[in-house]
Structure formats: C-alpha cells, structure tokens
Amino acid sequence: MPTPANVLVVNAGSSSLKVRLLDHRDEVLDSLDLDQWRGGDDVGELERFVRETSDVDAVGHRIVHGGRKFREPVRLDPGVRDELEALTELAPLHQPRGVGGIDALTALLPDTPAVACFDTAFHASIPDAAATYALPADWNERWGLRRYGFHGLSHAYVTRRAAELTRSPADRLRIVSCHLGAGASLAAVSGGRSVDTTMGFTPLAGLVMATRTGSVDPGLVLWLQQHAGIDADRMSHALEFESGLAGLSGGDGDMRTVLSGVDAGDHRSTLAFEVYVHRLRREIAAMTASLEGLDVLVFTGGVGEHSARVRAEVAHGLAYLGVRIDDAANDRDAEDIGAGGAEVRTLVVPAREDVEIAHHTRSVLGG
Ligand SMILES: Nc1ncnc2c1ncn2[C@@H]1O[C@H](COP(=O)(O)OP(=O)(O)O)[C@@H](O)[C@H]1O
Numbered sequence: 001m002p003t004p005a006n007v008l009v010v011n012a013g014s015s016s017l018k019v020r021l022l023d024h025r026d027e028v029l030d031s032l033d034l035d036q037w038r039g040g041d042d043v044g045e046l047e048r049f050v051r052e053t054s055d056v057d058a059v060g061h062r063i064v065h066g067g068r069k070f071r072e073p074v075r076l077d078p079g080v081r082d083e084l085e086a087l088t089e090l091a092p093l094h095q096p097r098g099v100g101g102i103d104a105l106t107a108l109l110p111d112t113p114a115v116a117c118f119d120t121a122f123h124a125s126i127p128d129a130a131a132t133y134a135l136p137a138d139w140n141e142r143w144g145l146r147r148y149g150f151h152g153l154s155h156a157y158v159t160r161r162a163a164e165l166t167r168s169p170a171d172r173l174r175i176v177s178c179h180l181g182a183g184a185s186l187a188a189v190s191g192g193r194s195v196d197t198t199m200g201f202t203p204l205a206g207l208v209m210a211t212r213t214g215s216v217d218p219g220l221v222l223w224l225q226q227h228a229g230i231d232a233d234r235m236s237h238a239l240e241f242e243s244g245l246a247g248l249s250g251g252d253g254d255m256r257t258v259l260s261g262v263d264a265g266d267h268r269s270t271l272a273f274e275v276y277v278h279r280l281r282r283e284i285a286a287m288t289a290s291l292e293g294l295d296v297l298v299f300t301g302g303v304g305e306h307s308a309r310v311r312a313e314v315a316h317g318l319a320y321l322g323v324r325i326d327d328a329a330n331d332r333d334a335e336d337i338g339a340g341g342a343e344v345r346t347l348v349v350p351a352r353e354d355v356e357i358a359h360h361t362r363s364v365l366g367g
C-alpha cells in the first residue's frame with residue numbers, strides 16, 4: 001500500500017489515554033486526552049472523537065510490552081492482538097490498557113490498517129551483561145527473565161532530537177535520556193542504540209516515580225511478606241500505587257504538589273524531593289558508567305520538561321561529570337540549557353512518543 005499520510009496515534013499509559021492525529025509532516029491535526037482510561041469500559045468519548053475525525057489512513061498504538069517475540073513494530077491482526085493480550089502477566093497495569101485501545105479502534109475503524117509499537121523494542125539492543133539478572137540460569141531461560149526496559153519510544157525520539165539539536169550524528173553520541181513523567185526511566189544510548197536502562201523486567205524498577213517505588217531491596221519485600229503479614233496482592237498494590245513521591249510525601253505523587261510542600265516547609269515533602277533527586281543523580285551516574293562517558297544529558301516527560309528545580313538539583317550534583325547549566329535558560333525551560341563551554345550538552349526535549357509511533361506506522365505499512 002502507499003505510505004499512509006495521516007496516522008491516528010493511540011498512547012495508553014498507566015493513568016491516561018492520549019490520542020493524536022498526525023499528518024505526513026507530523027503536525028498535530030487533532031487530539032484527545034482522557035485522564036481516566038481503563039480500556040474497555042469508557043470508550044464513549046473515544047468513539048465520539050474518532051467519529052468526528054475524518055481522513056485516518058492508519059492507526060499506530062503504543063504497546064508497553066513486546067515480550068521476547070516483538071522486538072520491532074508489527075502490523076496488527078487478530079492473532080497478533082491475542083499474543084499481546086497474553087503478555088498481560090508481564091505488565092498487568094499497562095498491557096490491558098494498550099490492548100483495550102486496539103480493541104476500541106478495531107471496532108471503530110475496522111478497515112483501517114494498524115500497527116503496534118513497543119516500549120520495549122528500543123531496548124532490545126541492551127547487551128546481555130546489562131540485561132541479565134544473576135538468577136538461576138534455567139529460570140532466566142524458562143520465563144524470559146531479563147531487563148526489558150520501557151519508555152523506549154520516548155527514549156528513541158529523544159535520541160533523534162539530541163542528534164538534530166547538537167548537529168552531531170547519533171552514532172557519535174553518548175546520551176543519557178531522562179524520561180521523567182508519572183512513570184520514570186533513564187536510558188543510556190550509545191551510537192543511537194540503547195545499552196542500558198533503569199527499568200527492568202517490569203516498569204516498577206529504577207527511579208522513584210509518582211506512585212511507584214522504583215528499585216527496593218528484594219530482601220525487604222520478602223521480609224514484609226514473611227514477617228509483617230503483607231501478602232502478595234497487598235504488596236503489589238503498595239509498590240505500584242502507594243509508594244514513590246506519593247508514599248513518601250503523603251500526597252498524590254504530582255511533583256508540583258511535592259514542591260508546594262517543600263516550599264511550605266513540610267518535612268515529608270522535603271524528604272520525598274531529596275530522595276527523588278538523590279536516586280536520579282545516582283542512576284544518571286550509573287548510566288554514564290555503561291556509556292564510558294557522557295556527551296548529552298536530556299530531560300523529557302512532564303517533570304523533565306517543566307520542573308526547572310528538578311533539573312537544576314540534578315545538574316548541580318553532576319558538575320564532576322562536566323554537566324553545567326545556564327540557570328536563566330533552565331528557568332525558562334529552554335531547549336538548550338547547557339552553560340557555554342560545558343563539556344556535556346544539556347537539553348530539554350518534549351516527549352513525543354506520538355511522532356515516533358507515526359514514523360514506525362508509516363514505515364511498517366508503506367515499506
Ligand atoms: N510544571 C511542573 N512542575 C513539576 N512537575 C510537573 C509540572 N508539570 C507536570 N509535572 C509532572 O509531570 C507528571 C506527568 O508527566 P507526563 O509525562 O505528562 O505523564 P505520563 O507519565 O502519565 O505520560 C505529573 O505527575 C507532574 O508531577
């Protein structure tokens with residue numbers, strides 16, 4: 001078929017559904033944001049939006065988990081859809097929402113071709129030394145236990161933008177991409193390929209997030225189960241929804257709420273902010289070890305794009321790596337916030353998973 005021009009991008013995250021219609025130049029023609037989306041039950045608004053939107057040539061979906069099989073974008077058919085649903089056990093929070101998006105759009109636009117694009121795909125290049133857990137080898141093989149990594153569509157877009165903005169070919173750059181949204185992860189990108197990341201087998205690992213713990217001592221989790229009477233379901237809910245910024249500060253996990261608390265002298269909010277920043281700095285430094293250096297540090301996602309305070313705290317603690325920012329540029333959320341002559345470039349890039357998905361959708365269907 002000819003390369004589709006207008007792509008309807010469906011991005012079902014852990015808490016929201018973002019739908020965008022992009023034209024052949026990636027201009028946004030129309031969009032719909034739903035804060036509450038559980039996949040399935042509340043298709044009403046989506047249905048209205050799609051009925052009012054004409055000229056959809058193709059649909060591109062963000063799917064969080066591609067499992068062992070899907071390492072690049074794939075054209076959707078009923079068989080593929082069922083394989084994606086079967087991966088729900090690997091990402092119970094995210095996968096049903098993505099599959100719900102596929103089902104809703106298949107019902108609304110049954111004759112429009114659709115492509116699934118995976119959060120995990122960009123990280124398929126992570127070498128075994130970084131992707132392998134030191135567990136019994138036959139467990140790893142039997143269940144495909146591995147550091148899959150997530151937010152790959154965002155990290156891939158950041159990688160392309162970093163190359164454009166620094167006017168250097170991506171194959172020469174060592175980039176740490178910081179995707180700081182409600183979910184948060186880092187990617188170490190060398191020569192355009194992901195070589196390490198903070199999320200793991202699930203999107204629970206790594207950085208402190210809005211309501212997720214990020215990494216904790218697995219011994220602590222076992223201790224709570226074996227000695228404190230916290231069963232697996234209760235534990236899972238606490239680690240996913242009651243932890244992170246929300247758990248520490250007692251608020252909703254929104255960084256803006258935490259910062260208001262800090263300004264009001266609230267001790268819990270202050271500790272939450274300090275823990276968030278500490279972990280972020282430490283993990284960025286860890287990514288530079290995987291890269292054997294650092295050329296570009298990039299901030300993206302709601303917190304990364306809008307919180308000058310988080311960026312400043314992180315950058316000031318990483319001066320020893322050559323990170324130096326221009327505080328005035330940082331305060332106005334400029335694209336390039338690096339200080340003149342700094343060894344490391346520091347950039348702020350809007351998260352555009354939609355652009356990445358539209359590109360993949362066009363190349364799968366047109367190529
Ligand atoms: N001006 C701001 N200052 C600090 N944090 C912000 C600001 N605007 C948005 N955020 C943060 O961005 C988060 C949402 O990030 P976003 O990438 O949009 O979400 P999602 O991960 O759901 O896609 C919110 O939880 C909030 O903490």
Ligand SMILES: CC(=O)OP(=O)(O)O
Pocket residue numbers: 012013014015064094119150151181182183184203
């Ligand atoms: C994978 C992941 O954590 O996604 P989100 O940030 O949308 O929750």
Ligand SMILES: [Mg+2]
Pocket residue numbers: 013181182183
């Ligand atoms: Mg997001």
